[in-house]
Amino acid sequence: AQSVTQLDSHVSVSEGTPVLLRCNYSSSYSPSLFWYVQHPNKGLQLLLKYTSAATLVKGINGFEAEFKKSETSFHLTKPSAHMSDAAEYFCVVSEGFQKLVFGTGTRLLVSP
Amino acid sequence: EAGVVQSPRYKIIEKKQPVAFWCNPISGHNTLYWYLQNLGQGPELLIRYENEEAVDDSQLPKDRFSAERLKGVDSTLKIQPAELGDSAVYLCASSLSEGTGELFFGEGSRLTVL
Numbered sequence: 252a253q254s255v256t257q258l259d260s261h262v263s264v265s266e267g268t269p270v271l272l273r274c275n276y277s278s279s280y281s282p283s284l285f286w287y288v289q290h291p292n293k294g295l296q297l298l299l300k301y302t303s304a305a306t307l308v309k310g311i312n313g314f315e316a317e318f319k320k321s322e323t324s325f326h327l328t329k330p331s332a333h334m335s336d337a338a339e340y341f342c343v344v345s346e347g348f349q350k351l352v353f354g355t356g357t358r359l360l361v362s363p
Numbered sequence: 364e365a366g367v368v369q370s371p372r373y374k375i376i377e378k379k380q381p382v383a384f385w386c387n388p389i390s391g392h393n394t395l396y397w398y399l400q401n402l403g404q405g406p407e408l409l410i411r412y413e414n415e416e417a418v419d420d421s422q423l424p425k426d427r428f429s430a431e432r433l434k435g436v437d438s439t440l441k442i443q444p445a446e447l448g449d450s451a452v453y454l455c456a457s458s459l460s461e462g463t464g465e466l467f468f469g470e471g472s473r474l475t476v477l
Contacts, residue, residue: 260403272410283464294367294468295406295454302464343407345464350419 252346253278255325257354270314270329272357274342277323280322284325285343285351286316295341301325312336337361365389367469369455375475381443384472388436388457395432396466397440398454406454412438450476471474 258273276282286298299310306318312335316327325342342354368387372440376382388395393414398406411419414435423430427446432438442449452473456466 280471285464292470294470295456295466296468300464334449343405350408350411351464351466354404361413 252281253352255284255342255344255352255354257340257342257357259357260355261358263360263362264332264340266334267331270304270327270332270336270359272327272340272342272359274325274327274354275323276342276344278326278344284316284318285345286310286325286327287341287343287353289339289341289356291338296328298340332348332359332361334361334363367455367457367467369453369472371472372470373475375462375477376445378447378476379444382442382445382474383439384453384455384474385471386440387456388438388455389467392457392459392467393435394458395438396454396456396458397438398456398468400452400454400471402451406443408451409440413419429460441470445474445476447476450474 254277256275260306284301287295288298289295298314299307299308301318309315314329316325318325339356341356343351345351370385395412397409399409400406410423410430412432413434432439452471454471456468458466
């Protein structure tokens with residue numbers, strides 16, 4: 252069965268500094284991987300997805316993630332954090348687009 | 364375009380009482396999902412519908428939970444009777460049946476069982 256492990260429950264950064272949210276996956280097959288974001292009292296929103304095309308995936312709001320098969324990782328990065336990036340981020344794996352398995356989430360805190 | 368609409372946003376009930384949540388998906392989305400999100404956890408799938416058919420309900424506790432999607436549009440999730448451990452956020456999502464992996468989520472219904 253597929254699964255994801257988000258290595259940090261909380262990440263704190265200062266505004267303008269880089270963001271790194273870590274995710275490792277486990278899958279028997281070639282997985283599809285996603286990052287979703289959840290702002291307080293808002294619905295989850297897709298940030299980006301990897302589906303076996305380019306290994307570096309660009310998403311919305313300046314985020315990107317790199318698929319590394321050798322490391323079974325799919326870390327999310329952003330060069331410069333903004334206050335509005337403060338939210339909960341979920342790494343998600345799927346072996347078919349219809350069934351998504353979510354990680355436990357990483358809360359990103361951004362200080363001025 | 365309207366997003367996924369859920370109601371109620373908040374519900375507080377006593378244990379053993381029934382509760383129901385309603386979801387209206389995005390127009391044209393044939394696939395509808397109900398997820399359970401416990402505090403500090405990621406969402407977990409309860410049930411997935413393709414039109415009116417429940418195609419994956421393996422994680423739905425069928426002794427107390429039920430769901431329906433009449434006419435393949437709106438859906439209702441019911442719990443009867445509710446237990447203390449059911450306190451959580453119930454999320455509804457929808458997607459195109461072609462399966463891009465992009466789910467559109469509602470804001471959720473937060474249930475507190477006292």
